[in-house]
Amino acid sequence: MRPSGPSITTCRDALQLAVRAPSVHNTQPWRWRIRPGRVDLFADFGRQVSATDPKARALVVSCGAALHHLEVAFAMLGWQADIDRMPDPDRPDHLATMEFTPRSPTDLDIRLAAAIHLRQSDRRRYPRLPVASHDLRAVSRCAARFGAAARHVPDLLLSHLAAPMRRAAARHATDTNYLAELEQWSGCHGAPAGVPARNAPAARASDELPVRAFAETELSEYTDEPDSAHWLVVCTPRDNRLSQLRAGQATSAMLLQATHRGLATSLQSEPLGMVDLRDQIRTTVLQECAYPHVMIRVGVMPHAAAPLESTPRRDLAEVIETN
Incomplete structure (x- = not known):
């Protein structure tokens, strides 16, 4: 039967x-x-x-x-x-x-x-090692199955991504509600949820594209050179809950494809929680053709890099x- x-x-x-x-x-x-x-x-x-x-x-x-x-x-x-x-x-x-x-x-x-x-979220700087263009295309193509798209941000437009990221970091640095929330959900030791201190590097305000800073950081950087990550923006033509769900499916497919190909990844969404900064990314990076939901850093970490510890789950x- x-x-x-x-x-x-x-x-x-x-x-x-x-x-x-x-x-x-x-x-x-x-x-x-x-x-x-x-x-x-x-x-x-x-x-x-x-x-x-x-x-x-x-x-x-x-x-x-x-x-x-x-x-x-x-x-x-x-x-x-x-x-x-x-x-x-x-x-x-x-x-x-x-x-x-x-x-x-x-x-x-x-x-x-x-x-x-x-797959693990590797928030460290990625060294200047080449990522094959066919690997980036294969990762980006995964989004289409879910009615989403992935925009590879070229070097020429990285400044347009960096500006709202810096503004978001500056606003959050003085937002007491945000800082209290960050304290609750990061810098964790042995908790079944939240971002463990051992998986977060120190804030990198000097980087062209600063990633989200977490409370209590214990992860050592592999390199002191500028971050060489490629940036992909996952987006959809509409902006509703169904689109958000599809963008999440697309993001997962891209992350697993990248991991399958030996690439390191981490997610960034800090400026996307602010309406004006999200609109700025939509206008400057996506040319008002789609709505951004998450940004993915993609790079290569050498085998010599210290392995990351597993992030706990409930x-x-x-x-x-x-x-």
Whole structure:
């Protein structure tokens, strides 16, 4: 008899990979419901970081990344996922329903699932090592499947990205609500959520494109040279919750593809939480053709670089229900 869907055990195994997805400040703002033949994804708005992400855009993008991680995990386990996004207009927190068809995993399915374990947010400066253009194209192309796009920011336009990033950092430096929130969600030691001190380098105000500064930083830089990261802006033609969810799926696909190709990555979204700075990026970098949702740094870290420690995750029992 043809199976009606994955077992509870299989769903839990897949979710164990899905919750490895990146999220804003590692808040892990998702809940999952397992039912016969389906899995539902809900946004946990109780974990919104309001000073960082006042519109909850980054929260929904984070959930989209977890949704794609789950799709990859099920593909590796022999199930093709059919995803219905935003299935209930009366439940804005109900982001997706996933149902399944048996399908043998491909070699790529297995490699991408393996990339979930290998992917880490490497916030250090990337040394001046070449990133093959075909690798950047392959990473960028992943966004199209989800109705999104990835804009590779050329050197000529990096100043247009740097300006709003610097303004965001300057505003946050004097925003007491933001600083209190950052203190709560970063510089963590042994907590199951938040950004651990051991995974965050010191603030780099001297860099052309300054990345978000965290509380308590213990990660040593690999190089003192200027950061040589390539920057990709994940964007969509519309600006609504469905677009945010799709952008998150696209982001996950790009990160796993980059990891599969041996590239280092980290996410940046600091200026995107401010309406005027997000509009500035849309106007100057995206030429008003799309709405930005997240920025991805891409580079190469040598094997000689110190390995990163795993970022903790909440216990699975905290984020799933079975009835």
